[in-house]
Amino acid sequence: MRYTKLFLPTLREIPADAEVISHQLMLRAGMIRKLTSGIYTYLPLGLRAIKKVKEIIREEMERAGAQEILMPTVQPADLWKESGRWDVYGKELVRFKDRHGRDYCLGPTHEEVITDLIRNEVRSYRDLPLNLYQIQNKFRDEIRPRFGLMRGREFSMKDAYSFDADEEGAAKSYQSMFDAYNRIFERCGLNFKAVEADTGNIGGSFSHEFMVLADTGEDAIVSCTECEYAANMEKAEVNPDYIIEKAGDESSPVSMEKVSTPNVRTVEEVTQFLSVTPKQLVKTMIFETSAEPVAVLVRGDHEVNPTKVKNVLGVETLELAGEETVLKFTGAPAGFAGAVGLSIKIIADTAVESMKNMVMGGNEKDTHLIGVNRGRDFEVSEFADLRLVTPSDRCPRCGKAIEIKRGIEVGHIFKLGDKYSKALSATYLDQNGNERYIIMGCYGIGVGRTVAAAIEQNHDKNGIIFPMPIAPYQVVILPLQMRDSEVVSAADTLYNQLTRHGVEVLLDDRDERAGVKFKDADLIGIPLRVTIGKKSLKEGKLEVQFRATGETELVPREQADKVLLDMIKNSVRSRE
């Protein structure tokens, strides 16, 4: 492609509304433009990178035995009512009516549609296993779209669905997708990690997220420094041995006392005011749920993990109570809630179980209680692991040190079990003629997010550094003097040679000064740059530079095409 023909509007300055580096660079490099919040147009350069990722995904999905299909964006509400998600999914699901008043939604995911397809078509165990995938635009009305393609409302997603006769087969399908995902992200040049994850509102029993390690990531990842354990913060288990450590003092229970603590609310304020440590303190958090309200107790130096609370309670929604609700249930403004005398359900983190002579809110304004003891002063209906892992916790598997990093979720795989097949009656007949539910799995990849994550991980102060396999062009040729016929013809010759060999080449044929061409080439991040200028041409040489390393090589003009072909081959291979 010739630059003068290409629609490539690069920006010299950073657009004001772009915060993270990948968003800034995708805008500046002319890859995307925003239509409205969370909704983007892909320009030629951006689309090419996205197509590259899609092709890698297709190759690996086919290699893993999945077949491509394409399902509609518009889905009938009936199916969602049948699965029960019409009422559960929330505002993220965009709903609308057609002219007849029938309810529809824009597909945020396709479990319902595919399960409907399968229940109509699959009858026998002989039809299984089956794995179908699509690459299709999803719509989710996110509460807060952010960071360009990182969290859009309309976005391209690869979603695959596996159907097996039994758990054993489903485990195999899951593993095969797990392996395919590893190959896909490897090939995209990403530094990533597969972590255990919560299943959220997709549901199912078990899942892994594929996290690209980056400081700008929206998720926290807990991983062991020694063993293979890695999990999303919201899923990460607390090492049970570690939490049994003695928290309060070991002395026998003292009597409970009420103390006045005017305007002392936070853990920090309370510990200072009463001269106690956070470990003697119990935080009482009031949550409203889709069922009854609940009070959750955690130790003063710990944080509640809402996901764990939600799972323990088995509720659909969970929300930290507002000021008014807190007042209603505790009789005190926020900051003074405690377990003593509370009439709502109380559950507690395991660490609270061994605590004695606790300090907690007095359910009365400006009042705390000291010397509080469970059993005598209040009861807990259930103990469970309800808190966020801290950096000082130990690995739940091997007990060694853990570390907490940030990550961008680019892929998520789920073992769904029979959740959807049961809800939508997707069954088959086994060898013995018994009707059984199909065991499902589902597997997603955010395509645009993968490109954004790759940029987040591969850039420098001058711009993007595309990994070869997803680069929109593999080579950029910069003839420095467009008025010099020899330079121009050398550039044309190389361009034609490479193009003939199937190389994706961008020829910067603009009559611009060298500096402008260099800057733009760096910005758009093409892995290999060929500079053709009067000086080196006089010696019969062209200059090849690697975008990633800045390394430069002078290559004889006649061999340039072969050298470049080799370089491309090597750079792709080294990623595989």
Added chain:
RNA sequence: CGGGGCGUGGCGCAGCCUGGCAGCGCGUCUGCUUUGGGAGCAGAAAGUCGGAGGUUCAAAUCCUCUCGCCCCGACCA
């Protein structure tokens, strides 16, 4: 939804507090010069000051309403 911020030529911003000719840098167009890391000179085009209403002799500026965008929290590929 709660909290914070911003809407002024294509992009980045100033002007607003204290009302009085709509500005600066970059980009764009024309000409000449220049030509290996975002050139110089000369000239030119381009703005409903997000929108509506109000106050005023006069509104980008003050007031009310409204729309949009960004950031921080709960959701997710």
